[in-house]
Amino acid sequence: MDKLLIRGGTALRGEVAISGAKNAALPILCASLLAAEPLYLSNLPQLRDVSTMLRLLEQMGVEVVCHAPDMVSLNSRGLHNPLAPYDMVKTMRASILVLGPLLARHGEARVSLPGGCAIGARPVEQHIKGLQAMGAEVNVEHGYIHACCAADKGRLQGACIVTDMVTVTGTENLMMAAVLAEGETIIENAAREPEVVDLADCLISMGAQISGAGTDKIRIRGVERLHGARHSIMADRIETGTYLCAAAATGGEVRLTRTSAAYLDAVVDKLLDAGCDIVTERDAIRLKAPARLKAVSVRTSPYPAFPTDMQAQFMAINCVAEGSAVIRETIFENRFMHAVELIRLGADIRIDANNAMVTGVERLDGATVMATDLRASASLVIAGLVAQGETVIDRIYHLDRGYEKIEEKLRQLGARVERIR
Ligand code: EPZ
Numbered sequence: 001m002d003k004l005l006i007r008g009g010t011a012l013r014g015e016v017a018i019s020g021a022k023n024a025a026l027p028i029l030c031a032s033l034l035a036a037e038p039l040y041l042s043n044l045p046q047l048r049d050v051s052t053m054l055r056l057l058e059q060m061g062v063e064v065v066c067h068a069p070d071m072v073s074l075n076s077r078g079l080h081n082p083l084a085p086y087d088m089v090k091t092m093r094a095s096i097l098v099l100g101p102l103l104a105r106h107g108e109a110r111v112s113l114p115g116g117c118a119i120g121a122r123p124v125e126q127h128i129k130g131l132q133a134m135g136a137e138v139n140v141e142h143g144y145i146h147a148c149c150a151a152d153k154g155r156l157q158g159a160c161i162v163t164d165m166v167t168v169t170g171t172e173n174l175m176m177a178a179v180l181a182e183g184e185t186i187i188e189n190a191a192r193e194p195e196v197v198d199l200a201d202c203l204i205s206m207g208a209q210i211s212g213a214g215t216d217k218i219r220i221r222g223v224e225r226l227h228g229a230r231h232s233i234m235a236d237r238i239e240t241g242t243y244l245c246a247a248a249a250t251g252g253e254v255r256l257t258r259t260s261a262a263y264l265d266a267v268v269d270k271l272l273d274a275g276c277d278i279v280t281e282r283d284a285i286r287l288k289a290p291a292r293l294k295a296v297s298v299r300t301s302p303y304p305a306f307p308t309d310m311q312a313q314f315m316a317i318n319c320v321a322e323g324s325a326v327i328r329e330t331i332f333e334n335r336f337m338h339a340v341e342l343i344r345l346g347a348d349i350r351i352d353a354n355n356a357m358v359t360g361v362e363r364l365d366g367a368t369v370m371a372t373d374l375r376a377s378a379s380l381v382i383a384g385l386v387a388q389g390e391t392v393i394d395r396i397y398h399l400d401r402g403y404e405k406i407e408e409k410l411r412q413l414g415a416r417v418e419r420i421r
Helices: 022-034 046-060 093-106 125-133 168-178 193-203 237-249 265-273 308-318 338-343 374-386 406-412
Strands: 005-006 011-016 039-042 064-070 071-075 110-111 136-141 144-149 159-163 182-188 209-211 217-223 229-232 253-257 279-280 286-287 324-328 349-350 357-358 369-371 390-394 416-420
Touching: 005 217, 022 039, 022 071, 022 093, 022 193, 039 064, 046 093, 064 237, 093 110, 093 125, 093 144, 093 168, 110 357, 110 416, 125 144, 125 159, 125 168, 159 349, 159 406, 168 182, 168 193, 168 357, 182 308, 193 209, 193 229, 193 324, 229 338, 237 253, 237 265, 237 286, 237 374, 265 279, 308 324, 308 338, 338 349, 338 369, 338 374, 374 390, 374 406
Parallel strands: 011 253, 039 229, 159 182, 369 390
Antiparallel strands: 005 390, 005 416, 039 071, 064 071, 110 144, 136 144, 182 217, 209 217, 253 286, 279 286, 324 357, 349 357
8 A cells, every 4th residue: 555755844835736626526427427418527636536436437337538637528328227336335435426316317226325434424314315305215225225216206306305414415416316306306404515516507507407506595496308518627625725734834835726715714714813824816825824823723514614624634733833722523423533643743632522622732753654534644744744754654545535646746845755655
């Protein structure tokens, strides 16, 4: 397994381009199942999860053509195998996002239940409950979700769905199911994440009738069929936030391009509180770090509040900040796995249920640490960039799932990083 070797102590400087968003690309790739005409996608990030999703769609009969490293077209006119097998789903939970579109377009689907994951149990009962409200017959047997449209209807029916909690992929799955349903569907307590809006924009360009995406009430009027379209994936706000934190923690100065601060208000506010100077441009963002950051407390919550996918990175920057801070995780029940690894680098962190008290220390010291999930590995990269000496991060396949060419981008900013194959 690949490892990352980081020689810390260098302030990041310079410019780097941000890639397309993983969490927009994955549902949008699944939207290709909804039409029998080509969907052209650009600004597609080159990530492990994207490759997995493309392979999953191909084995269903979707024609995938790569036109450039970040551009593909998908055509599901030959869709014949509405199955998402366990071997693929176990490597990527987002595979659940084929359920809604397969049911809507093909009338049936067989999708492996995603198991638990390092950060929490992550059940999908809201996805199933919503599809049942639209008239789907759903059984869970032998680890698989078997779903089909009611025989007498042959098509999903519009419904009013209130989810018990805000769920991002739940909202996306139900939105994709509803675009071809008979009548109107209303999703209440919907997720407002920008990635949900990017998916809705893509679906609308395919002929869907959707209003209210980005609010907690989404209306979808079903249509007979969708057509082909072209869509450019939005910039990755979490990748953007991660590089801002890396620059802040190392005392650096960077300009991130092909992105914007548009969807990062909560993150930018906290970095300003920590003492950073931030200048936003139309499609770029600049950060200049202070000599030493001030500790900032954060509480994760659904968008537009502070994102849980930035929690680990802020734990890392608080490790070397002045003062103490409390990190409260309210979305996932087990998302502090990175804390014990950060402590191996000399951090002072005390965990009490879903609160972590971080007290800044003068310096971190390089060591060998292990990545446990995607964002946890990003926090270890940030800590390794700050730490004196060498840090070796094991199991970086987690990192490759969500960060495109991270060592090249960091080297572009002056970091001393190399991948050990
Ligand atoms: C999406 O996951 C993201 N993944 C996650 O990013 C992100 O952390 C999460 O939203 C929250 O922002 C993708 O978009 C592919 P949820 P998702 O359903 O949709 C509970 C990353 O690092 N819940 O919004 O799976 C659930 O257990 C990843 O890029 C149920 O109980 O998250 C959690 O506690 C990690 N039942 C909460 O709701 C359900 O049916 C929110 O989960 C659905 C969710």
